[in-house]
């Protein structure tokens with residue numbers, strides 16, 4: 001049986017929380033001997049109230065930009081003591097793509113030996129769901145009441161451009177793919193970046209029973225690609241291979257219509273999003289051979 | 291140097307750090323063990339770690355289950371139904 005001891009029941013998270021699902025899958029991948037550096041976000045709060053903590057891993061809660069530097073010191077300290085501990089930075093999409101980006105980029109450039117895991121719920125959920133750099137075009141948030149104008153920042157590609165040894169994308173809808181990628185990341189030395197899509201019922205406005213379903217739809221409609229970048233080339237996961245051809249993609253509307261945050265998007269907005277997806281896959285196709 | 295008001299905000303792992311979250315629930319997952327095929331999809335996706343598979347049997351920890359309904363949604367044979375809590 002897979003290890004799922006990273007999460008103790010009775011957390012402070014909302015019902016149906018995708019970040020909790022990702023946290024359980026993290027220990028299914030890594031087992032014991034993991035130290036977390038948790039950057040401010042929902043995951044800082046879901047740990048609950050002292051003296052208890054809902055996370056089964058040693059966790060250091062820290063300010064946004066301080067996460068990657070703290071992890072840089074932590075893996076060195078473990079190494080010096082000859083301890084085989086995997087250091088994981090756990091951060092939301094706001095912490096990753098906006099507020100903490102400079103120090104993330106710095107740690108990647110130094111090729112520090114830890115895993116950086118971004119749980120992407122496409123908004124600053126802990127402080128009310130306002131838009132982040134990772135919010136998609138057309139999505140309603142409290143700070144984009146008519147829908148965000150402009151596309152999601154493509155952090156996985158930006159991390160690939162740092163020339164680090166490993167970059168992977170995942171979705172909580174496809175646990176085995178996610179778990180395999182985190183396991184593979186553990187075997188590699190240097191900076192590993194894993195970006196997992198975590199659809200959030202409260203920001204994306206769908207029923208909390210549908211978290212896993214929406215996470216699957218994001219992949220099936222090719223809105224969210226599953227791939228890994230290793231040895232200078234991209235390998236698309238089997239779950240996403242149908243996306244390489246436009247004809248075999250599931251219609252994007254299947255993903256949009258199930259969420260309240262896209263209720264104001266018009267035909268033009270949908271076309272814009274579809275163009276974004278076309279370009280995303282063109283970019284992936286180009287990197288397949290390189 | 292020892293500080294007079296030194297305080298280390300250190301916590302230890304434990305269930306119920308967010309309280310007895312089963313009280314949040316207004317629908318509860320009920321497992322029909324005759325239908326269940328033991329695939330563990332419900333266990334895999336439960337955000338609260340409140341599904342336990344003991345000797346191939348699915349059990350729900352109602353002390354902490356929040357009633358989100360994900361387990362019922364992912365069950366491939368619809369062995370879990372969400373039933374209203376009384377009162």
Ligand SMILES: Cc1ncc(C[n+]2csc(CCOP(=O)(O)OP(=O)(O)O)c2C)c(N)n1
Nearest residue numbers: 040041042092093094095123124125126127
């Ligand atoms: C420098 C700084 N600015 C703002 C905040 C307030 N803050 C705490 S959590 C949070 C939202 C984080 O959002 P994200 O990284 O997307 O994670 P999520 O809550 O969605 O998991 C914000 C803005 C802060 N703690 N520090």
Ligand code: SF4
Nearest residue numbers: 013014017042125200
């Ligand atoms: S807002 Fe979303 S990510 Fe944050 S605790 Fe609630 S369900 Fe989880």
Ligand code: SF4
Nearest residue numbers: 336355357358359361
């Ligand atoms: S209803 Fe939600 S919290 Fe309760 S057992 Fe099912 S998935 Fe877990």
Ligand code: SF4
Nearest residue numbers: 326327329330332365
């Ligand atoms: S998902 Fe359904 S069939 Fe599978 S173990 Fe759970 S209850 Fe049984």
